Amino acid sequence: MQVLHDAPLAPLTTFRLGGPATRLVTATTDAEVVDAVREADASGTPLLVIGGGSNLVIGDKGFDGTALRIATRGIEPAGTRLELAAGEVWTDAVARSVEAGLAGIECLAGIPGSAGATPIQNVGAYGQEVSSTIAEVIAYDRRAGETVTLTNAECGFSYRHSRFKADPERYVVLRVRFGLEDAGGLSGPIRYAETARALGVEPGDRVPLGDARDTVLKLRAGKGMVLDPEDHDTWSAGSFFTNPILTDARFAAFHARVRERLGEDVEPPAYPAGDGHTKTSAAWLIDRAGFGKGYGSGPARISTKHTLALTNRGGATTEDLLALAREVVAGVREAFGITLVNEPVTVGVSL
Numbered sequence: 269m270q271v272l273h274d275a276p277l278a279p280l281t282t283f284r285l286g287g288p289a290t291r292l293v294t295a296t297t298d299a300e301v302v303d304a305v306r307e308a309d310a311s312g313t314p315l316l317v318i319g320g321g322s323n324l325v326i327g328d329k330g331f332d333g334t335a336l337r338i339a340t341r342g343i344e345p346a347g348t349r350l351e352l353a354a355g356e357v358w359t360d361a362v363a364r365s366v367e368a369g370l371a372g373i374e375c376l377a378g379i380p381g382s383a384g385a386t387p388i389q390n391v392g393a394y395g396q397e398v399s400s401t402i403a404e405v406i407a408y409d410r411r412a413g414e415t416v417t418l419t420n421a422e423c424g425f426s427y428r429h430s431r432f433k434a435d436p437e438r439y440v441v442l443r444v445r446f447g448l449e450d451a452g453g454l455s456g457p458i459r460y461a462e463t464a465r466a467l468g469v470e471p472g473d474r475v476p477l478g479d480a481r482d483t484v485l486k487l488r489a490g491k492g493m494v495l496d497p498e499d500h501d502t503w504s505a506g507s508f509f510t511n512p513i514l515t516d517a518r519f520a521a522f523h524a525r526v527r528e529r530l531g532e533d534v535e536p537p538a539y540p541a542g543d544g545h546t547k548t549s550a551a552w553l554i555d556r557a558g559f560g561k562g563y564g565s566g567p568a569r570i571s572t573k574h575t576l577a578l579t580n581r582g583g584a585t586t587e588d589l590l591a592l593a594r595e596v597v598a599g600v601r602e603a604f605g606i607t608l609v610n611e612p613v614t615v616g617v618s619l
Contacts, residue, residue, distance in 0.1 A: 269294065269303070272291070274290065277331065281318075281322075282495065283324070286325075288330040295336060296339050296340060296355075298442045304336050319338050319381060319384050319385045320357065322380035325614045326615045327615060327616030327617040342356060345370070359377065359380070371477060372456055373401060373448065374480045374484070375395055376391060377481040377484045379393060379506070384443075387432060387441060394487070402420050402446055403445045455474050455479075455480035456474070500579055508578045512548055519538065519548070522606060526604065536549075536553075554576065554596055561573065566584070568589040596608065
């Protein structure tokens with residue numbers, strides 16, 4: 269276990285932003301993770317858990333407490349099961365599942381971060397969510413002081429949400445077990461229209477696993493959503509805002525506002541989201557509110573490839589980023605009456 273004091277945290281995040289931690293502990297085994305958590309809890313020290321740092325916005329003043337970087341490793345396939353250590357690099361895990369001929373997470377290729385973060389956020393993209401394949405999550409329960417195994421149902425998954433996100437101070441994820449599918453080298457059904465078009469198939473069709481993964485990687489790269497140290501469009505947290513889910517009544521009011529503002533022939537994106545609810549596109553809202561690709565004049569700007577990503581163009585501070593985020597939130601609210609919600613976790617700051 270490595271321990272550093274007054275340690276920079278910015279290099280541990282994909283935004284490359286944020287001040288130092290009073291103490292930084294890097295744990296490479298589950299036992300070290302648990303020991304570090306117990307030590308912090310016993311002493312009443314604030315604890316910040318860091319995986320791949322792809323979903324964090326840390327304040328410029330840093331974190332006054334112990335930052336625990338989970339650097340555990342391990343990818344263990346067994347039949348159609350796949351067990352991942354929390355610190356395992358997610359993109360590597362997806363690649364291994366494809367090599368093993370297992371379907372279910374191939375369209376989640378290219379998402380930065382660690383395996384242990386995926387159940388917390390219920391990570392999803394291009395028609396797949398981890399909640400559809402997670403069998404169990406092994407976590408340290410800080411309240412009970414013991415390691416527990418939670419079934420899929422006990423994880424409380426919903427859109428970009430989970431039991432872990434709802435109660436962030438309670439659980440520290442140690443391992444994630446996935447139940448995947450052996451479809452003879454084929455992917456799961458392609459559910460996302462953009463992916464289907466790129467593959468030249470119909471939604472619901474299956475394609476070779478490698479083709480699905482490679483196509484998603486190309487689509488993500490075209491939007492600046494695959495990490496590249498030389499490309500400032502990837503100095504981000506990916507999608508900064510979640511797609512709003514509206515009740516039917518709220519969607520009807522939003523629809524009327526769109527027509528009033530943009531014209532009678534303009535139809536906003538609409539996707540079924542469960543009984544009495546409709547999901548619309550945050551990227552569409554941002555663009556139609558006047559914040560196009562590349563918007564901004566300072567060191568924090570909207571990506572030149574995707575309106576949903578806020579980026580550090582180099583030399584930005586967290587306050588620069590938050591100022592841009594607040595401007596976008598206010599503009600969308602004024603234009604369409606919808607308040608966007610940030611997807612990344614904020615530490616020491618808020619919108």
